[in-house]
Structure formats: structure tokens, C-alpha cells
Amino acid sequence: MLGAKIRRLRKGRGLAQMRLAEMLGISASYLNMIEHNDRPLTVPLLLKLSEHLDVDLQAFSEGEEARLKRDLQEVFSEPLFTDLQPSALELDDLVNNGPEFCQGFLRLYRANRSAREDMDALNDRIASSPYLLASSHEVRTLLTSVRSFSEILHDNVDLAVEERQQFLSIVVEGAEKLTHQVVELLAFVTGDGMQGLMGNRASADEVADFAETQDDFFDDLDRRAEELREELGLGAQGLYPALISYLTDPLGIDVVPYADGQDAPVTDGDGAILSLQEGLAPEDIRFVLAREIIRHAAALEIETQIEVAGLGSDTVRRLCHDYLVDYGAAALLMPYRAFLARAQRERYDIEQLGRAFEVSREQVCQRLTSLRRPGDEGARFHFLRIDRAGNISQRVSGSGLPIPRFGGICPRWNIHAVHGHEGLMNTQILNLVDGSNYFCIAFASRVSGLRHGQPETHHALAIGCRLEAAHQLIYADGLDLANSDVFTPGGITCQLCEREDCLQRAFPSLVLIGQQGDEGATPSA
Template structure:
């Protein structure tokens, strides 16, 4: 079993909560106190057999030992503390472990405060650019000055000429009133332009995507009840992937009363939508240019949305998500059901191990896309039947991260750009490529990273290709289980590619690809140095 980050600190907290000494707990578990001490300091793994003993002897819920969102909290804290705002303060990894496991709610509150600061700062910067370069602002300012001049001029005429005829005075007063009304309207528009339409967004800086992402991490990207419900329904229609599409359409219509139809693709149109006629009859309409894997996934997701509606609602209620995040979470959970339906847990894990986690073979076997297979691999967390712990992310050519999950323990930055040396960047511009590297962080931890270059399905000739990349990876201890480790020397750290998480958190002073100065040494940008060649395998 791979060493899950922070389990040692969690075990230490459990022992202290039960008022047990290391000697006593070691005796209960049948191990030596020195070995227990190494487990608590993450120098030895907390194995499945020891977890089962903890569950049997002390009545510990095994779910207490899922990494949850603590890895993500620690990574976000490290990244936040790299901000110049904190003057170079940098807690050690051990201090962060203790802090996150002891007071996770305070850590979350700190991160919410930091997000508010970051968002406010970004809004101020955007507003500065907006004010400095907007033609509208220039025109509005001119209009305001013109109206002010007019109001002032006619007001002075009224003030200096008290003997004006009544009709003339009335005419000038009407001009002044009309000018002030126009001035008020212009100023209101100008204020709306300056303040923007997102005041509520500024007050609530936590986005629905972040809310759902944290919910996902807290549950370790695993929802066993949804898995079992999907497996049961899949068993009813058979696991053979051949002719699955007509079976799904039949199931959706017969059990849930939803017809299925296709329509010609329209530029910018949705991939699928649900329509209802006046009588309330529903039809799921799919674009006719969708890949077969996308068609099947859309049908399975709609089935999951209905078959597991009650359970999905319960999960969302228990999570305490914001109102804006709830429909997004419902979509994510329905998609989780679809993945579990198309790739049943036991069968998928068996094939994954037999294929040595060859993602392309898995996608072909189960009739799913490469991205769907990658995402499913990151959900294999069933106690006693765990797969390799994977991290997973999707990134576009501009470096924007659309999906992220730190299951392996690899920190994936949230507030800044990912280290440019990660192989996922190059893959985003090379559709069809597969590249494997061993990435080593400055703390010595190493990860196998496999990057897949992708092109948006259905992009026609001369259409923007929407190139992006997927990255799937694991800790070096598990890398030998993956087919992608072939040709890589996993035993010699000098062959690993030195990387960071993000530039401000990187201790490496010899990197020629640094975009920002490191805050760890308080140094300015170091002189460029020749980048160490990346050991890798490359095909396609």
C-alpha cells in the first residue's frame, strides 16, 4: 500500500485522543514502538492490515483514514504562504501537517480569507486597467464635464440677472433641471461601469467550482453507494460494451419516461439538452457529431441523475454546499454515477491491474474516452480493493486547469501557475502524444507523471482544435505497477526531472524556466542555467 500523505499525523492525533502511549498502541497493533513512531512520522506506510486492526480493536471508522481534502488544504496553505504579503514566512512540512490535522476548520477559514484578499486584489488590478484604457470612460468623462459646464453657466445667468422676465427665467430653469437630470443619469452609468456588476461576487469570493472541488476532495473522490447503485443497474442490462447505446436509450425511456433524439450540430450549441413538451414528456436531445463514448456517457449520466436522485440530494444536503454550488455538485455526482455504470468497479479494477493501468487499453475495452478512463482510475478508493492512488488534471494550452485531483499527494497549485517543467504543458500542444516522466520535488518526493495530448472531439477542418492535455500520475513507490514506467530508471534519483510546484514555492535556483522569483530564499530571479534534460519515454 502506498504511503498516503498525512496519515501518520492522523494516527498520532487518534492515539492522543484515546490517551494512548506509543508503547500501548504498538502493543495493541502487534508492532514495535519504534515502527509505530516511524508510521506517525510518515517514514513507514500505514498498511491495510494495520488499518483493519485499528478498526476491529479500537472501533475506528476506516473513512477517518482517507486523505480527504487535507492534502489539498496543506497544498493551498503552502501556496498561500508564499505570497509576499506574509514576508517570507514558511512553516515546515511537519508544522503544516500538525496544523491541518489539528485545526482543519481554522485552516479553511484562513484560506477563505486569503481567497477574498486575492480576488479583491485582482478586481482592483482589473479595475485599474479598465479605468486606464476604456474609451467609454473617456467619452463619459467628457459628457459629465460638458453637462456640469452647462448647468453651471445657466445657473450663473439666473444668479446674476435677477430682473429676467418670468418666461425667460422659466426657460433657463427648465434647462438647468434637464441638465441635472442628464448629469444624474450619466453619473449613475459611470458608477455602474466603475463598480461593475459583480458586487455580490466580491462579497462571496468562494466560487461554486471551488466549493464542489473541496467537496470532492473531502470524499477522496470516492462515493461507494453511487458505485454500488450503478453496478446493480449495469448488471441488469449486462456488462458487454457492444450495443450498449440502444440498451441505454431503452432503459432511459422504459424506466424514466425520457425519449432520446439527435439533432444536427450547431456551432457553439450544447452537446446535449433536455426538452419537455406541453404535456410534460421529456426528450434528451444529443448532438449528432458527438463521439460514441460521449453519447453513452450522456445517457448514463441522465440515468444516474434519476436513478440516484434521492441519494445525490442527501449527499449535497450533508455537504452544506452553497446554493450556487448545489446544481453543479448534482451534475458531478451524476457524472460519477455514469463513470461507475460504464466502468463497474470490480471489473474495471481487475482490467486495470491486468493491463498495468494502460489507459488506452482500458478506454478501448470499456468503450469510453481517454479522459473518462483517467478520471475513473482516480476514484478506485474502496477499502480493501484500492487501486493505485492517482493525481489527475486537465490543462489547456494557456495553462488553465479545468480538472484537478491530488490523490497521489502531488501538490497542484490553485492560486498560481503550475511549474512550466511539468510535461503536461508540452503535451497540450501535441494531440495524440503520450509522454512519461519522473518528476522530483525539492523535498525529495517523486512522482511518475503521464501526459496525454488531446484534441477536442469533433473539431472539423479549420476549426479551433481546442488542444488540451491530461496528466495522470502516482507516487514513485507505485510507479512500477504502471506500464508507463517501462524504460524509466525508478531507482536512481539523479535521472529524475527536478521540478517545483509553482515558481514562488520552488527552492531550485538553477532553473532557466523560472517566471517569478522564489520567496523561499528571498532571492531575485537567478541567472538562467541550462535545463537538465528530462528523462522520458515518448511515443506516437
């Protein structure tokens, strides 16, 4: 599997096969066999390749290929591709020999999907908008009036001058009102009235891809956050006063408690005032303050990462900036070395870590996924967050668990069982069709509205690791991790699942269809 990657790296550096073979101390024919996966790649050769090609050893991992293959499998599970089902071997060849083509295809698919979703949202908006309904009714009424009086003028040529002038005035007035109404309607549809309707899903996916290629870890930003944490000088005053003090001096930012009518933190044009909404939870207030510190004091590190990402549009760069600011804020509140040491000592007890670092359980989980510093790593975690409708709003596949991008997740995952049970920490050993097993912890969160009449926000969250690492977690204590009878057989999505006996199947398995013809093409009872 690594042969094609070595060939791409060699060609990218303008090296002939014979020249690289000389540098490695092997024959050109042997290197040719390695590049075609006909010979294994030994550790000494891998180290030499890393040195002579000037790449990190991480570049030789198969994580990127596995992610591309997984994403392609998801795409081809869509109804659009029902009659096009490439085999696993064909996907392997495509991913290994044409990764840029695969990335381009996925980008095109996501843009197409985003456009279709935008059109659906636009249709819903047009059909349900009170303003559009009233405005379209007004336009029709004015059109009817102008047409009626114009017909009177046309059909009655013998009208008296005074009557004709009166009808002409009505037509002119109606036409002016109609013009004004149409201009307002066009401004609404093309301007702020529709702002935010056309979604940024494709842009968000591009940022997520970048984060995943970086293993959701940004060492320069982590180290800058550790420096800033030292500069805060907590002492006996505590975290919140230290954050306020640092914002005031040296950053020169005043924090004020409330701006009437606002629903989110607001900064003025120069960033000299940070206005916070009343009623925010203490951990959310601290996160907002940390974001503001990072936004100013780690601007160089953030901009450097954005340049490394090579992102295209301004929208994607803005989303990436927001993501990195959030990452830096978490790193400031939970500095790498201190947080990792405490996490290992507490055996990844989420509640205890939340209390120790004055953050929420969700913030703890997201931080746990980013402990990837070489030589000082934590357990590898996946993390996801869904709403009550099953929409995925956060996803990190750090443990290797394939979390779908384009469809709903398997209903057997325990994340679905915790909605409405905020005090419950639900554990599960999930067994996938390929034989891999994951230890999963799920819990629910509920955020009340900030004022009367505002709806509550409900999410279900899950974090987990490979079963082999579960003994490191306090949540596995007392469980028989070797007893496969307690494992939950599950899948990723229905279309990619080979389990024939699942009573919760919502869609046909395209894998089974490909293997059995039409058998298994309908959902189980």
C-alpha cells in the same frame, strides 16, 4: 503524528483518557504517551481504536494532515507572508493540534484571494467593457449639458420668459435622460451585466476539499451507477441507443437535436426535454446523456452526499451537485468493476480504454483517479489539466503528488511540453526534492469550435503514479525505471523549491531564503 488525532477523536466522543484506556486494555499513562506521540501505535491497538471509537481505519491515515500542511506551505509562500515563515515542525504542531483552525485559516485566505481576484477582474471589466465606456461617456455628456444650461439660467436672470422656458425644458429633458442612463448603468453593474464576473474560486476550492477528504471516491454513487448500467440493457443495440432509450422510458425525457443559438445542453423547466447542440463529439454527447440519467435516477445518492459534505452556501452546494453528477455520469459510462478489470488487463492503456468504453482520453484519466473501493482498488493516480496560460482547471492528487492550488506549477513538469502536440504521449520520471519519484504521462487535447468563428479550446493533461507503481502501466515498458540519471529533477512551485541550480526559476525560493538569509533570494539566470 497520530497522537493528536486519537486525542481529538476521544474528546469528540466524550471519553476520559482512563475510560478509553480501559476499553483498549492498556494503562492510562500508556495511552497518554500514545496521544503525545511518545509511543508507537501498534496494529492491534489501531484495530481496537477503530472499533471503540466507531471510525473507519481510513480516519487514522495521515492524508488529511499532509494535505493541510501542504496547503499551508503554499499559502505561506505567497509574498504577503514573506516575513512569516513557520518551520516544518511548527506547521506539524499546528496541523496536528489545531486542524479546524488550519481549515478556517485556509478558508479565510481563499476568500481573501478570491475577493482580490474579483476586484482585479472588475477593474479589467470596467476598463475594457464597450458598454461601460459608452455609457460613462454618455453620462459625462449629459452632465455637461445639464450643467451648462443650468449656468445659463443662473447667470442670466433677465432672460425673456420664452427663452427661460426653452432652457428649462432642455435642462429637464437632460436630467431625465441622465437619470435613465444612470439607472441603466447601475442595473448593469449590479445585475446580469456583471453576472459571472465575480468568481467562484473559493466555492470551487471548498468542493475540491470535500472531494479530497473522500479520496475522490463515492461508493454509493458508484454502486447506483452499476445498477443503472445493468438496467440500460445494452444488448446488441450499443451504448448511445441504450442511453436514449432509458431517458425516454422510464425517465420520460425526450432528446431533441438542436436549439437555435445554444452553445450547451438545455433542459426545459420540467426536465422533460433535453436539447443537444449540433457538432458535439460522440463521447461528449454520451456524457451529456449519462449526466441527465444520473441527475434523475441517482438524485437520492447525490443529495445524501451533499448532506454528508455539510457545505454552507447555496453556491457551494450547487457546485458540489454538479461535481457529483459528473462523477456519476463517468461511473455510468465506465462502471466500477468492469472498468477496473479492463484497466488492469490493458495495463492502464488510456487509448484502449477510451475505445472500449466509448469515452475520451480525459474521461478515462478522471475515472482512473476514482478507483478506490476498499479491497478492490486500482493504482493510485494523480491528474491535472492546464490551459496554455498554465491555469489549473482540474487537479487530483491521488498518487500523493502535491499539485499547487495557489500558484503556477514547476516548469520542469512534462505537462508543459505537450501543448500543440495532440498525438504525443510524453512520459517522465519526476524527482522531487524530498526524494519521492513520480511516473507521469502527459498529452494535449484540442476541441474545435462548434461553428465558424468560434475559437478552439486547448488543454494539456497529465496523469501519473508513484514510481513504485509504474510497472503496472504499459507506458513504462522499455524504460529503465531504476536509472536515476534519466529522472527529471523538479519541484512544486518556485517559492517552495529548494533547488539552487534551476535555470528556470521564476521566483525566489522562500525555503532557501529562510535557510540562507538573503542568498538565493533572486531568480537564477
